[in-house]
Amino acid sequence: MKGMIRKCAICGEYTLSEETCPHCGGNLKNPHPARFSPDDKYSKFRLALKLKNKEESQRT
Numbered sequence: 001m002k003g004m005i006r007k008c009a010i011c012g013e014y015t016l017s018e019e020t021c022p023h024c025g026g027n028l029k030n031p032h033p034a035r036f037s038p039d040d041k042y043s044k045f046r047l048a049l050k051l052k053n054k055e056e057s058q059r060t
């Protein structure tokens with residue numbers, strides 16, 4: 001696999017730069033977020049709930 005292609009979050013240009021967009025200097029994002037799904041927005045909530053339950057179980 002060669003360099004990871006990135007997509008600018010601002011102008012939408014694809015680039016192989018690993019830092020910022022060479023076109024507009026915007027932040028780059030991975031155009032293929034294979035490991036993320038829309039359900040992942042709940043993962044923080046699930047983790048928080050898990051930690052909360054853990055704290056409560058330690059208290060008792």
Ligand SMILES: [Zn+2]
Nearest residue numbers: 008011021024
């Ligand atoms: Zn850009």
